[in-house]
Amino acid sequence: MNLEKQSVVIAGGGSTYTAGIVMMLIENQDKFPLRKLKFYDNDEERQSVVAKACEVIVKERAPEIEFLATTDPSEAFTDVDFVMAHIRVGGLSMREKDEKIPLKYGVVGQETCGPGGMAYGMRSIPGVIELIDYMEKYSPEAWMLNYSNPAAIVAEATRRMRPNARIINICDMPVAIKKSIADILGLKSESEIVDRYYGLNHFGWWTEMTDKQGNDLMPKLKEHVAKYGYAAAASEGNPLLDEESWMDTFKKAKDVYAVDPTTVPNTYLKYYLYPDYVVAHADPNYTRANEVMDNREKNVFAECERIAAAQTAEDTTIEAGEHAEFIVQLAGALAYNTYERMLLIVKNEGAIANLDDDAMVEVPCIVSKRGYEPLCMGKIPHFQKGMIEQQVAVEKLVVDAYEEKSYQKLWQAMTLSKTVPSASVAKEILDEMIEANASWWPALK
Ligand code: NAD
Ligand code: LMR
8 A cells, every 4th residue: 555655743852762763663664654754852952862863773774764853843843744742841850859859748759640740740831832833833734642741731731722732642651551461461462452441641440451352351460460460471571661660660550459459550540549658669869760860861862872973773772662652553543544442641521421521531542534532431430530530630720720820729739639648748849849940830829
């Protein structure tokens, strides 16, 4: 089949994930052929390290693709079909503060969950909105596939502030968990699993999993999760699990599962259901941000520099993992009408029957040229409904706080989070966060 060639801009060209996405795009030229590949970032120096290596990779493996890296929005966003976005506003140094400030007060310090996620959300909102505006100005027909975190808060902000934007917010965590589940069950790949799942981003549960023949996979899976969480066999071939903190999270799924054995959980629920355990096992002086800086960031940038110096990527260690696979597959489904079933973050509008229409939920959707069509997951039980409604309110309050520049609303958001014990602790964290984010957040009244 002769597929129409696509033009893609990766926004956040200097991200540690960019080179992996480039490898995946190049490996998929038969399924998702490119005419142009562009990088856009607001940090020229950081982007150029990744761009110089990727230029070598493209020249060597797919020289027919026109490649360009720029910090000029008009050059970047003109004539594109897809914006693949993964920016980190404030960088890993601000992530470190998001994690370490709450820990000082005995509260979970995490990139997307709890007060750290809210602080990151307040920084991300204007960054992602700016990308949408560039896309709408220079390529109004394009789709933005957005990985930029905290995805739940960003999704609520984009729903409210740019309601007609062609943006799809996505997360690779369910795919990464399903990859481990495929290993556990002895399946060739996670694409053999057909699932029913509901919740919010980093806050959801699977109710059903079958194989393509309709055989129920849940009994065998539950037996495993009850004993080992998502770990054990899962470590093989899953690069995430090389890292200690992720291995711990995958094992802890055992205890998260125990709270509701009728479903299997997203790993991030450990931050809400076992915050005391998480804090007791955290090192307040060395958090996930430090782990990422010392491992992924260091390795990716060293490898990019090596490729640029050698002017060849023949023996590169850069890999295209499930993170890259998911975004390229989604773009392919939109471009070529494949009607694939994928978990996306979308407006509820009845997908979860007993939840407000305007919540941004993560549910399976059918993806085609028409966009996405969410599947109905029906009514959910009291336990999940209670947790989800509390968390939706937290996320909405953060966006209220951003829009209204309201100290009160952000204090309420932090107070309401299941990770925070009281309004007084919330206030202490908030006051320190305001100082740390002085150059990023709007001034709160
Ligand atoms: P990183 O800091 O290595 O890269 C982010 C890049 O974004 C940097 O080069 C930075 O200069 C750029 N940037 C920051 N603000 C920008 C702006 N306003 N405009 C343009 N560029 C901007 O970060 P990373 O660790 O590679 O992560 C990138 C993003 O992907 C983060 O938001 C992370 O949370 C997210 N992520 C999401 C998922 C998911 O499944 N949703 C998974 C992994 C990572
Ligand atoms: C990352 O930086 O990789 C995050 O987005 C997820 C993690 O590893 O903590």
